[in-house]
Amino acid sequence: MGLLAFVAIFISDDAPSYKSFSDGSTLSVSADTLQHQAMVEKYAQEYGISEYVSILLAIIEVESGGRLPDVMQSSESLGLPPNTLDTEASIQQGVRYFADLLQSAKRYGVDDDTVIQAYNYGGGFIGYVANRGKQYSFKLAEDFAKERANGIKVTYSNPIAVQQNGGWRYRYGNMFYVQLVRQYFTTPIQFDNELVQLVMNEALKYEGWRYVFGGDNPTTSFDCSGLTQWSYRKADIHLPRTAQQQYDATEHIPLAQAKAGDLVFFHSTYDAGTYVTHVGIYLGNNQMYNAGDPIGYDDLTSPYWQKHLIGAGRIKR
Missing domain, CATH: 1.10.530.10 (Lysozyme)
Known part of the structure; x- marks a missing residue:
């Protein structure tokens, strides 16, 4: 035509x-x-x-x-x-x-x-x-x-x-x-781990969406912990709501030991009244997927993330 x-x-x-x-x-x-x-x-x-x-x-x-x-x-x-x-x-x-x-x-x-x-x-x-x-x-x-x-x-x-x-x-x-x-x-990136794939298939739907403080679902868009909570729920993993609470609920490990699907945590990215203020999904090779502004990928070797990095957290199952 x-x-x-x-x-x-x-x-x-x-x-x-x-x-x-x-x-x-x-x-x-x-x-x-x-x-x-x-x-x-x-x-x-x-x-x-x-x-x-x-x-x-x-x-x-x-x-x-x-x-x-x-x-x-x-x-x-x-x-x-x-x-x-x-x-x-x-x-x-x-x-x-x-x-x-x-x-x-x-x-x-x-x-x-x-x-x-x-x-x-x-x-x-x-x-x-x-x-x-x-x-x-x-x-x-x-x-x-x-x-x-x-x-x-x-x-x-x-x-x-x-x-x-x-x-x-x-x-x-x-x-x-x-x-x-x-x-x-x-096409979503592929992981060997089926559970991680389920999480990322959901999280990648929102790539490019804007960050919304307090957002925890597709109707509102997401903040950092809202995105992780929502995405992991699709794999039947129920995380608490805030970055600090998610940190408290995970097994703390050095980033060097992290695998795709672990969480990665940061401090003092803003004044939240808690030590842990930001969380993302670790993808391997010093890459994470997180609700920045917009939602998407970040390189953990950048000076900003290195300054605020706490480490990784493995979800207890």
């Missing part, structure tokens, strides 16, 4: 929202896009592609940021002018169109990235890839755009290609479409 048109890229000023899916991936898109999740799920189920809900939401983020009525920019797949459909009609048609592309891909034996690119290029791209190894690559997307652009009249105001994202995009669709969609996915 939009075969001869540029794809509009919407960048939200709002903080991203994080949503985890059954494949272990986490989707980071705007709240405007996530508000359409229920409707996407409804039509994905109707057309038998429920496992692709996360990809469909990422397509919405690329196409409209969730803000236009025609959120999936699917009017053109019906031969209509751009932005003709209302929101529900756009989602219904966009999901149906993607389902049709998947059926074609199954017949031809091509991969899912080919389908994602075909959402932008049209179904002809599926046969193109099928005849060239059946595996999507950026070069195939680029070559397809070049070949299809040959039939377009080129003028000074309508060049055959324009520079974008460090490369060139041709007037036939957007060769970067797979990269634009895939950029909204992150």
Whole structure:
């Protein structure tokens, strides 16, 4: 769809929202896009592609940021002018169109990235890839755009290609479409310990969220001990609420003996009325995941953390 048109890229000023899916991936898109999740799920189920809900939401983020009525920019797949459909009609048609592309891909034996690119290029791209190894690559997307652009009249105001994202995009669709969609996915880091993996699968949902003093759940966001308490609870480990209380409830060990999944504690990071004022999840290799501002990773060898470091704590089970 939009075969001869540029794809509009919407960048939200709002903080991203994080949503985890059954494949272990986490989707980071705007709240405007996530508000359409229920409707996407409804039509994905109707057309038998429920496992692709996360990809469909990422397509919405690329196409409209969730803000236009025609959120999936699917009017053109019906031969209509751009932005003709209302929101529900756009989602219904966009999901149906993607389902049709998947059926074609199954017949031809091509991969899912080919389908994602075909959402932008049209179904002809599926046969193109099928005849060239059946595996999507950026070069195939680029070559397809070049070949299809040959039939377009080129003028000074309508060049055959324009520079974008460090490369060139041709007037036939957007060769970067797979990269634009895939950029909204992150895959949680993997741990050998199943319990640690459960904890981190939960904690990583909130990467990039802002620190909120007193926050202890996804509705409020989190402070440091609120994040650890919430995340470990998903592995059926019930920690007390504050950093000091969590320190008191653990077996104290030097950082050099810490393993992934242990807690790491700090003092005097602010005036809390207690000695222990901050806690994070130890990941190994002097890295921790914690509710800083924003929530995310930190290097424990930095001068700031070294100044305040107490040590690690192993949770008593």
